Amino acid sequence: MRRVIRGSAVLVLVAGGLFGVASGQGTKGPLPFVDSDGTIHFPGRVRDEWVHLGSWGSADLNSADPGQHDVYTQPESLEAYRKTGKFPDGAVLVKEVRKIESAYMTTGPVTWAGDEVLWFVLIKDAEGRFPGNDNWGEGWGWALFNAGATEKNASANFRADCLGCHIPARETDWIYVQGYPSLRAVHEQSAHE
Numbered sequence: 001m002r003r004v005i006r007g008s009a010v011l012v013l014v015a016g017g018l019f020g021v022a023s024g025q026g027t028k029g030p031l032p033f034v035d036s037d038g039t040i041h042f043p044g045r046v047r048d049e050w051v052h053l054g055s056w057g058s059a060d061l062n063s064a065d066p067g068q069h070d071v072y073t074q075p076e077s078l079e080a081y082r083k084t085g086k087f088p089d090g091a092v093l094v095k096e097v098r099k100i101e102s103a104y105m106t107t108g109p110v111t112w113a114g115d116e117v118l119w120f121v122l123i124k125d126a127e128g129r130f131p132g133n134d135n136w137g138e139g140w141g142w143a144l145f146n147a148g149a150t151e152k153n154a155s156a157n158f159r160a161d162c163l164g165c166h167i168p169a170r171e172t173d174w175i176y177v178q179g180y181p182s183l184r185a186v187h188e189q190s191a192h193e
Helices: 002-022 075-084 163-172 181-192
Strands: 051-058 067-073 092-105 108-124 140-146
Touching: 051 075, 051 092, 051 181, 067 075, 067 108, 075 181
Parallel strands: none
Antiparallel strands: 051 067, 067 092, 092 108, 108 140
């Protein structure tokens, strides 16, 4: 009987910790997909298991970041955002960038997402866990994974490799909320309150 009680206590502690992360309460504990030194790992099957927040597209092949951009997060992170207007500690956002394919079809000229180019990963760090790590800052962990090489973060320093594209979104916690229908309504509502 004593073993069952200990097991139940562990389950309650683990569930409580998960609730704290999902509800936005800081825990100063581990973050998902992150080693103790701040190394960020690719989350895996986001297209199959996470919520699609929205898409961006740039058909200009001469732009800095051409392609089809699809952005995902965990269902619990979206729910927390809907309640508070902020991503909770431990939330993960993943942007998949794909090449643009095009053709003329019966509906006219069309484009669609082609092969993967890269994955961009953000992990919310409200606690400032990794002050000496060059891929952590401004409240987030930042990572880039090239297609076919998702075992290693290609970013050496988020300020040089990632932040520049997010400067216009500084006021919305570095996230372009206007491009994500699930976030935009919450953001617009909180801005009017």
